Amino acid sequence: MRHYLDIITVLAKKDFKIRYRNSVLGFLWALLNPLAYMLILTLVFSLLLRVNIPNFAAWLLVGLLVWRFFSIGTSQGLVSIIGNPSMVSKVYVPRYIIVLSTNLANLLGAALEFGALLPLLVLLGGSLTTYALFLPAILILEFLLVFGISLGLSALSLRYRDFYELWDIALQLGFFLSPIVYDTSLIPTRFQYLYSLNPVTRLIDSARAIFLLHHLPSLYDNAVIILSVMIFLFIGFLIFRSLEGRFAEEL
Numbered sequence: 001m002r003h004y005l006d007i008i009t010v011l012a013k014k015d016f017k018i019r020y021r022n023s024v025l026g027f028l029w030a031l032l033n034p035l036a037y038m039l040i041l042t043l044v045f046s047l048l049l050r051v052n053i054p055n056f057a058a059w060l061l062v063g064l065l066v067w068r069f070f071s072i073g074t075s076q077g078l079v080s081i082i083g084n085p086s087m088v089s090k091v092y093v094p095r096y097i098i099v100l101s102t103n104l105a106n107l108l109g110a111a112l113e114f115g116a117l118l119p120l121l122v123l124l125g126g127s128l129t130t131y132a133l134f135l136p137a138i139l140i141l142e143f144l145l146v147f148g149i150s151l152g153l154s155a156l157s158l159r160y161r162d163f164y165e166l167w168d169i170a171l172q173l174g175f176f177l178s179p180i181v182y183d184t185s186l187i188p189t190r191f192q193y194l195y196s197l198n199p200v201t202r203l204i205d206s207a208r209a210i211f212l213l214h215h216l217p218s219l220y221d222n223a224v225i226i227l228s229v230m231i232f233l234f235i236g237f238l239i240f241r242s243l244e245g246r247f248a249e250e251l
Helices: 002-020 028-048 056-078 085-089 096-123 130-159 163-177 189-196 199-213 219-244
Strands: none
Touching (some): 028 056, 056 096, 096 219, 130 163, 189 199
16 A cells, blocks of 8 residues: 555656646746636626626636636546556556546645635735635545546546547536636526536635635535535546456557
């Protein structure tokens, strides 16, 4: 077990370093990207479309950071097996370790993004209270959700190479199906329940609750997230294990 932990640590460090290797600005890109999106979307929705949401820039930044964690994590998890052929065909380790290490590197990146942008969040109207201590729990729950989805995607993308393009389209759709640039109150009443089952919606609402609304996430939010994590982990492992035996042949 200790041997596997060492492998996971080494792979996670490698994945994290590769993300910013040969980049002039390095980790600064992780900060500039959400900031650029925030500025553009604030201009469009707050100034041009007159969205009436208090502290809209801070509200938007929180949603973008949560979404980036999900989007980048699942996209990189999807190609984790394809991108490490030697780990699959030449080294014997449980293959899920490859996906896990990629997702751990993304968790580290997301935590650093939140940490680095917290001062800006405060300047934009947010506040750091004791409720902010709940952030690690939100990030861990999102990490488990991303890991479960990544397991399924990494196995399916090896069998069906079109999955990368399909998931890219799904993420574009998911951006607008999650309350990143609008409030959930805009969703028609008849669709509210179905919409509320989106775990990313609950994660975004939970993060906004601790930074902007000064209260802990609701029990309903937590229940939806935890149940979603369990479902996606189960389905992800099921798909992964059923296709794992043919990984070396598919590469």
